[in-house]
Amino acid sequence: MNDPLQNQSLTSRNVRIYLDHNATTPPAPVLAARWSELLFVTGNPSSIHNESRMPKAWLRETRQKFANYLNCSPLEIIFNSGASEGNSSILKSAWQLRNQNRNEIIVSQVEHPSVIKTAEHLQAQGAIVHWVPVDRAGLIDLDFIKNKLSEKTLLVSVMFANNETGSIFPIKEIAALAHQAGALMHADCVQLLGKYNLEQHPEKLKIFDLDYATFSAHKFYALAGTGVVFIKKNSPWVPLVHGGGQERGRRGGTENVLGIASLGIVLDELKAAKVHVDEMLRLRNLLESSILARIDGCTITAAEGARLANTSSLVMTNVDGETLLMSLDLKGFSVSTGAACSSGNPEPSPVLLAMGLSRIEAQSSLRISLGWQTTEEQIILFVNTLVEVVAKLREINLTGKDLTHAVS
Amino acid sequence: MPSLNEKKNSKGRVLVAMSGGVDSSVAAALLVEQGYEVIGATMQVWDYTSCDITEGSGTCCSSLDVDDARSVADKLNIPFYVLNCEAKFKASVIDPFIKAYLNAQTPLPCVNCNTYLKFDHLIKKMKELDCDYLSTGHYAQIVTNEKGQAQIKTSTDDWKDQTYFLFTIDPEIVPKLLFPIGHLKKPQVREIAEAKGLVVAKKKDSTGICFVGAKGYEQFIKENVAADILASKKGQIKRFPSGEVMGAHEGIHLYTIGQGKGLGMTYHEKLFVISIKAEDNSVWVGEEKYLLKDEVNIIEPQWLTEIEEGAEYQVKIRYQHQGSAAVISKTENGYKLKFKEAQRAVTPGQAAVLYKNQQLVGGGWITLN
Known part of the structure; x- marks a missing residue:
């Protein structure tokens, strides 16, 4: 296997095992194979001359492929910079074009910051935001949603699956409730591509009956900086970026053709999604059963509810997640304590806290997310190392002379 | 597949506290040169969003300093992590700092930072990360006496010597400490940084208290203490030793013993703060001999x-x-x-x-x- 992460570690160890696919995915090997071709994906697709034809073709073909994948019209696809842009655009569009009677938004407490912060931004502008609780089993409070939905509800935004715990939320049911109340429905679907077999439903994305959905290319083995919005025909839209009429006037700025082309190439791989999802599920179950059998005081967050095949969120008592992550990194394993954060400065995960975990539990948590290239050997090596590191950290916690209690 | 767990060398693994300043950067560089396996870490100790961005060049609390530390770690090709120490720093350094000023004392926050963060929290991290040593860029030296015991000695650079801030170190951890620049003088440290091409070579020395910055401690206290509490620290300025009332002041936290300037009064002779009494908020001023x-x-x-x-x-x-x-x-x-x-x-x-x-x-x- 051509592992693109090999030799990239600053630790100069030559083997890295990457188990953080919910943060980002390594580029698919097929992209490396076609790199010299991609390098020449240049030219401005808005031009008229010959050089615009190839970039135009990449945009057209990728748009069509994505529309086929979702079972929608190519007109319902907007390319942009990523899911954060998509999420911000959707919430702001709905707010700007609202009917004056509808000024309430329903958002789950475990959404990505690009949804939460945009909702808070709208709150400051007068929106009433209802934050839907999610319990530690990963179940969203449907009664809360039912109680808050009314003729005043503008938009409901609940993600397809949570990036930290993998919990899958019943967006089909929530969309039906939202539509009954005359509200719009958005689902952040960043964790869907490649981690869920959408093709098991003949209707594909239509099965959920969404008005908006957001996607990100770098969560699916393509390049970062490319996002996709599904917008159901006639749904409210105001461009976040105004410009030269790109994306039918819905998103200004010369398109990131290279990123879009990379997505177009990788989308072909979705034919094999079922095989990959099944294999990730097998490996994830192996991972969890091995960890539970070998490490005491370990629980799996949200295991009771429906989950993505690739994600495991663990709480390990008497272990500091920050040090655990660093120790594993030094031994060649990439995992995370929660969502990736730009500062690299780990705070206890707001998602886990919102799900009712204590601060201590959140600080003792570890997220492992598998990918299409994860192997059984990698999982076995990881579990062996985790067992060893957790035992060592617990021993230090028990015997260590720690003055910290004196001040905190 | 090769084992991932082997240590790279026999000299040992070191956790080095990197602030992003020239001293700790050179400390890390020297350890790499000496053949240790080095891991860099920066303690995120204060929410830098509250710091004035123009202060970034001379204090240790801005995100630019974290970037500098990371950039040096990249240059040295060593692992690097940011440790979240904000809560601990607030509880063990900031809060006692404020409390001291409000209680007529002049605090020494760097000692608390060393006691509770650098030589306690980081010692724990050192053990957890399977490191053999902890290193900092302090101007101090570790020497071994005739009995083979490791002891702390002052730096070669008298002017920069920082052993004053290290007196609370647990003697048990001294053998675990490395102070790689303690035998150097500051200009030599800068030369090494220059020679190794570290971005921090010309960076201004951090002076004063890192979390206070250029705005001064009075302003810091004003921003971090409720107005009614500060108002309750107002009182009288009295002449020492007679007790004659000479005026009023805006709070005992604004004074420190020995202070001769900024007493808010003009007088025909030079007066100094002789003592500050928390019980009645009085600030006593008098002749220098007192x-x-x-x-x-x-x-x-x-x-x-x-x-x-x-x-x-x-x-x-x-x-x-x-x-x-x-x-x-x-x-x-x-x-x-x-x-x-x-x-x-x-x-x-x-x-x-x-x-x-x-x-x-x-x-x-x-x-x-």
Whole structure:
């Protein structure tokens, strides 16, 4: 296997095992194979001359492929910079074009910051935001949603699956409730591509009956900086970026053709999604059963509810997640304590806290997310190392002379 | 597949605290050169979003400093992590700092940072990360005595020597410490940084208190203490020793013993703050001669090596103090230091730190009681 992460570690160890696919995915090997071709994906697709034809073709073909994948019209696809842009655009569009009677938004407490912060931004502008609780089993409070939905509800935004715990939320049911109340429905679907077999439903994305959905290319083995919005025909839209009429006037700025082309190439791989999802599920179950059998005081967050095949969120008592992550990194394993954060400065995960975990539990948590290239050997090596590191950290916690209690 | 767990070399693994300044950057570079396996870490100690962005070049709390540390770590090709120490820093450094000023003392936050963060929290991280040593860019040296015991000695650079801030170190951890730049003078440290192409080579020295920055501690306290509490610290300025009321002041936290400027009054003779009394918020000013004392009492003593009662030590009563000979004796609450020559401006909240032949012996907190 051509592992693109090999030799990239600053630790100069030559083997890295990457188990953080919910943060980002390594580029698919097929992209490396076609790199010299991609390098020449240049030219401005808005031009008229010959050089615009190839970039135009990449945009057209990728748009069509994505529309086929979702079972929608190519007109319902907007390319942009990523899911954060998509999420911000959707919430702001709905707010700007609202009917004056509808000024309430329903958002789950475990959404990505690009949804939460945009909702808070709208709150400051007068929106009433209802934050839907999610319990530690990963179940969203449907009664809360039912109680808050009314003729005043503008938009409901609940993600397809949570990036930290993998919990899958019943967006089909929530969309039906939202539509009954005359509200719009958005689902952040960043964790869907490649981690869920959408093709098991003949209707594909239509099965959920969404008005908006957001996607990100770098969560699916393509390049970062490319996002996709599904917008159901006639749904409210105001461009976040105004410009030269790109994306039918819905998103200004010369398109990131290279990123879009990379997505177009990788989308072909979705034919094999079922095989990959099944294999990730097998490996994830192996991972969890091995960890539970070998490490005491370990629980799996949200295991009771429906989950993505690739994600495991663990709480390990008497272990500091920050040090655990660093120790594993030094031994060649990439995992995370929660969502990736730009500062690299780990705070206890707001998602886990919102799900009712204590601060201590959140600080003792570890997220492992598998990918299409994860192997059984990698999982076995990881579990062996985790067992060893957790035992060592617990021993230090028990015997260590720690003055910290004196001040905190 | 090769084992992922092998240590790379026999010299050992070091956790080095990197602030993004030139000293700790060179410390890390020298350790790499000496063949240690080095891991860099920066303690995120204060929410830098509250810091003025223009202060970034000379203090240790801005995100730019974290970037600098990371950039040096990249250059040295070593792992690097940011440790979230904000809550601990607030509880053990910031809160006591504010409390001291409100209680008529002049605090020494760098000692608390060393006590509770660098040489406690990081020691724990050192063990957890399977490191053999902890290293910092302090101007201090580790020497081994004839019995083979590791001890802390002052830096070659008298001007930069930072052993004053290290008196609370647990003697048990001294063998685990490495101070790679303690035998160098500052200009040499800069030369090494330059020669190794570290981005921080020309960076301004951090002076003063990292979390306070250029705005000054008065402003910091104003921003971090409720207005009604600050208002309750107002009081009278009195003449020492007569008690004559000379005026009013805006809060005892604005004064420190020995202060001669900014007393908010014009007077025909030069006056200094002689003492500050928390019980009635009075600030006493008087002639300079009243600042001189030949006895200093200390509490909460910490000793790196055994002390000998009745023996004479060199004692520093503030960071920039030259040090002066004093004889130590035990008291009910701590120790008494009897100086041969009277010392100016003995200040509660500061530390008295003892040395014997350049070796750090320990110290305690100065008190009036």
